[in-house]
Amino acid sequence: MTEQLPLVTVVIASYNHAPYIEQCILSVVQQTYPHIELLVVDDGSTDDSVARIEQLQREHGFELRVQQNKGLTHTLNEAIARAKGSLIAPFGSDDIMVSERIAKQVAYMQDKPEVGICAGNIELIDSDGQLFPEPRQRRDIAFRRLDFDDVFMERKPYPPAPTLLFRKEALEQVGGFDPQIRLEDLLIELKITHAGYYIDCLGEVLAQYRKHDSNSSKNTPFMVESILRTYALFKDHPQYEFVRTRFLSSMFLKCSNRDRDYAKQLLRQIPFRSWNKKTWRGLGRLLFSPLERN
Template sequence: MSSESHEVTDTPLVTVIIASYNHARYIEASITSVINQTYKNIELLVIDDGSKDDSPAVLKRLQEQYGFDLRFQANQGLARTLNDAIARAKGDLIVPFGSDDIMLPHRIATQVQYMNGKPEVGICSANIETIDQDGKVMGAREQRNRNLPFRRLDFDDLFLDRKPGPMAATLMLRREALEKVGGFNADIRLEDVYIELSIARAGYFIDVLGEVLAQYRDHPTNTFKNGRFMVDNVLRTFAVFSDHPQYEQVCMKFRNSMVLKYANRDKALSREILSEIPLRYWNKKTLRGMWRMAWA
């Protein structure tokens, strides 16, 4: 992107995109956390993706109060919705934000300051604090991503799972990097994993700050709780990068982890995944998963 059309300043415009689907219970807290940012040069685009709950009424009330850009559409899915919003966004920094999550007040200011003068960083992320569906901070056991140190990730760090990855609730994307990889892939429904890998493979770094900048809401309809969806879409995402020399090992390592993860929760899924792992790729997680399926 030419420097003439987008001059670098200390307070660049940040476009926050909230795509909401059936989150009437949570959407007000999400939107007001953006409105209340200490950083003020923010463009907020909110899209209701065909909600069937009370979301439209809540959003209209909030739009009248705060004056953000609000659009309603028939359900298109998150990737298409994000691409459409990015096409009309004016910011050089793009923040896709969950309609069930909450930003801490200094989040945008902290990340903008960090991204300034670092064109090699395509994505800035940070740590998260997990809250429950009522907004209460969850116990220490659920806070695996609260106290992680700063890390810089390249493609192999991410693809080979060498370091803890970025948190979806804290992503700030450089528009130039998004455009370089063609935006989100409408055929892949784990949008964050795909865009992180794509931008890293394009040669950018992903820097994850070692502080909490958002609250991630754990509730019954979180995507990650749908086991089959997660397994299918992670593997579909990995397939985009199948030219990597360790592609097969990466897929098998992931499958082994899923055998163990779902051995108690969904034995049928765990057995199905196990059947896709050749004996030579079995590891300790495979065996622990098998033991759980048999005895737990």
């Protein structure tokens, strides 16, 4: 029976997530979908991640490669090049899959060749694996289909990274992930939708996203630089300047009473004619609100 089902390759790039990696891998090997290839790559961890992964490998028989640190995008591209699956699920080594996640996504994508990426909703968990209190616990968002403009202009909620399932042919068509931009999710979504595919987001929880101090989203300058470089690749879009300055205003508001020096750097990049309500709110915080301590 499994020979008739598409093979799904799950790629876990592990990096210093020893407290979480076992739960992550077990959530993959315990999927209800029977036809999964699991590739685990440890990308130069300095904690005891490798020892924990090796113990699980002895029990479950997945492929493990251990390498010096290359970065996430290089690691993903190399794993995808040797993947046997026609569907690819890159998965964070600190997150957890819902047990029926892969089965539901494969069933949905079977007769929809126009869908290059299938996604879903997430629950938020903390470093101990506990659900965040309501209303932050769950992202309950209805089904939505996104094209390029939906993603570029943020007209609909973004697909959460821990739920992305790609057609391998779509990844290959756009040349995979860009090693020059380390925050990979937005760019690959733009590249695939720009190539004519859709992103369909199912209106149900498919994964648990772990929020902790080492999330890349906590590093605001890194995130801002990566997203601005991503947008710049599409600077010919008629709404490029609007999208760029709207993003800068949002980040300025976020940083205005947390990191004032960086907030001022962001403000200098926003032409006065492009100021919006968030810019003015951020300016008020910058001038009059007490500094928050993280």
